[in-house]
Amino acid sequence: MPFPFILPTTSSFSFSSSFTCESHPSLPLNTSTHRGVVKDSLKKHKRLPATSQNPNLPSILSNLNNYLPYLLAIDAGLSNKAISGEEVSVVLTSNPTIEWRPTLSDHAVPGKEIARVKVQSIEYELFFALSAVGYTHTLLARASLHPLYVTSGVPLSTQERTTAITTATKHLLDAASVHDYLARRAEGWVTTPPCADISQSIARAMSSLALAEATLLAVLKDDPYPAVVAQDRNDNDREWMYKAPEIPKVRAHLFARLCLAAADHAGQASSLCQSQGRGPSKLNEGLLRYLEDFRKTSRAKACRFFGIDAELGGQTGNALGWLRCGLQELGVESKETKKGISLTRMKKDWSERREDKKVERGTNWGADAGRVEETRVIEMLEAKWTKINDTMMTQTVPPPGTLLASLPSGREIHAVKPYQLPDLGRESLEAMRAPPDRSDDFGDEQFSSDEDTVVETPVGAFPGTSDEYRSASTRSYY
Structure with missing residues (x-):
């Protein structure tokens, strides 16, 4: 990106x-x-x-x-x-x-x-x-x-x-x-x-x-x-030797709506590019894939921030549900729902290592629209909150479909x-x-x-x- x-x-x-x-x-x-x-x-x-x-x-x-x-x-x-x-x-x-x-x-x-x-x-x-x-x-x-x-x-x-x-x-x-x-x-x-x-x-x-x-x-x-x-x-x-990373409280609900606005703009761009059709007017597959990945990553970020908002309110079960909504948007399997050896997860790990090498070389990095980075963040929070919910809260995790149906509209912050x-x-x-x-x-x-x-x-x-x-x-x- x-x-x-x-x-x-x-x-x-x-x-x-x-x-x-x-x-x-x-x-x-x-x-x-x-x-x-x-x-x-x-x-x-x-x-x-x-x-x-x-x-x-x-x-x-x-x-x-x-x-x-x-x-x-x-x-x-x-x-x-x-x-x-x-x-x-x-x-x-x-x-x-x-x-x-x-x-x-x-x-x-x-x-x-x-x-x-x-x-x-x-x-x-x-x-x-x-x-x-x-x-x-x-x-x-x-x-x-x-x-x-x-x-x-x-x-x-x-x-x-x-x-x-x-x-x-x-x-x-x-x-x-x-x-x-x-x-x-x-x-x-x-x-x-x-x-x-x-x-x-x-x-x-x-x-x-x-x-x-x-x-x-x-x-x-x-x-x-x-x-x-x-x-x-x-x-x-x-x-890390002398202090844990500081994670200040964020305006989670506002950030989630901004991410939804970004997803709407990316979806509009993807629709316009897809309308070019085939033949001489067709666009490069890399650009079309980037637009779709960007839309999915933005929606996954929105789900993460809704999860952060729920966790701040003590609703760890809903927070985990939102994180799994984010992974579903990214097309990534949750470690809690799919344990053991998985070819999909092996492919994901290989993609992450390849993206890290691109970043270090400075060549063609970010062509995945930030999917790798957002996946890492969501998985980090999922592991942390799952441990808390299993040992302290023991709240029920709602299915992703129920939460995604309640997504609000996006909110604009910039004007062209x-x-x-x-x-x-x-x-x-x-x-x-x-x-x-x-x-x-x-x-x-x-x-x-x-x-x-x-x-x-x-x-x-x-x-x-x-x-x-x-x-x-x-x-x-x-």
């Missing part, structure tokens, strides 16, 4: 080949310049190892935000709209042909990367660029939250934990705002987009997903139990703010009234594959003679 998006990549494109601007002749050239920076940064980011991608995300976001004002100026100029009080007139001379590689659509051939799609509209170009902004905000949220789940280092202090969650929440709300703007903008489309990534329903789904993740972070900030479970697995923690489009300043517009000082040759660059790697000089080669070690036919080293 949050979802590990992959940033899209794109081809070269010269705006001067399809647009002219009489009022600001240098606008197409400057737009191509900033787009070239975005293209190179996205391609280099994809080639970086997973451990080096997180520090590169702020640069990606900055380059996208620098490009968007110029792209929006082109879009506004086609309708002769004013920008910063100045009239901009852009004329379309030929239909643009731009290539983007989508990342949410399903692979047509398993094991092979999905092919690029051609877009012939500035509207779709803007949609891809803004979608990349939303994905980058989500990835920045992941980078901020990663230290919370690492168990090989020193545990974070309360202040550090709060700062990380607050930063991640801000990024997720920004992502929800961007996707919400795209969904509203796409309502007026009369053409069918070339891929599912830039459809109106997927934009609405991504906005709902980001809002659901931000809502769950509001609970995580004051939820002490995940930190206690992680602390118990941390070999570097020595606090309108996305503020970046505008070009008056000084930048004035500077582009002059004719361009060079030609716009970005479209003449040789199209290169995203998978191309930089070939270094062979070991032992004399400096400056690397070309002599390459085959003229294959352009590869012997």
Whole structure:
């Protein structure tokens, strides 16, 4: 948590080949310049190892935000709209042909990367660029939250934990705002987009997903139990030697309703993504599975908090019933109802170890939407409360179906703010009234594959003679 998006990549494109601007002749050239920076940064980011991608995300976001004002100026100029009080007139001379590689659509051939799609509209170009902004905000949220789940280092202090969650929440709300703007903008489309990534329903789904993740972070900030479970697995923690972990009382009923609201948003996102159907418009199975897991995990958290509320009131039997409701939502067998050797539990233990390794490596962690973490918390509480109920309370545990029928509605805590489009300043517009000082040759660059790697000089080669070690036919080293 949050979802590990992959940033899209794109081809070269010269705006001067399809647009002219009489009022600001240098606008197409400057737009191509900033787009070239975005293209190179996205391609280099994809080639970086997973451990080096997180520090590169702020640069990606900055380059996208620098490009968007110029792209929006082109879009506004086609309708002769004013920008910063100045009239901009852009004329379309030929239909643009731009290539983007989508990342949410399903692979047509398993094991092979999905092919690029051609877009012939500035509207779709803007949609891809803004979608990349939303994905980058989500990835920045992941980078901020990663230290919370690492168990090989020193545990974070309360202040550090709060700062990380607050930063991640801000990024997720920004992502929800961007996707919400795209969904509203796409309502007026009369053409069918070339891929599912830039459809109106997927934009609405991504906005709902980001809002659901931000809502769950509001609970995580004051939820002490995940930190206690992680602390118990941390070999570097020595606090257990001199004091037991402090578990303050929580606003259990409020947190439960927040979790139900997050589950509702995730369910809405899952329904919108499932509606894409099959074929070219089908989405990646990993995303669909994550959305469903997120919904189940949120409902399981709600059940846990209802159990905590019942336990605080002395109703240990009801508390255990709620915990078993949570395990039922997660699809996990209770240790009390299924004793002995179980293949399902062996598979679960193996999944937990695999997820721990992903967290330590920082690669593709959280793709299970927090199911492993929530399962550990519920099982810890179930073992503790079962011991109390068997020795002291001896209360009857109600069946899960009876308790699930009494679930209340969710409660919202965040509101998606309108996305503020970046505008070009008056000084930048004035500077582009002059004719361009060079030609716009970005479209003449040789199209290169995203998978191309930089070939270094062979070991032992004399400096400056690397070309002599390459085959003229294959352009590869012997």
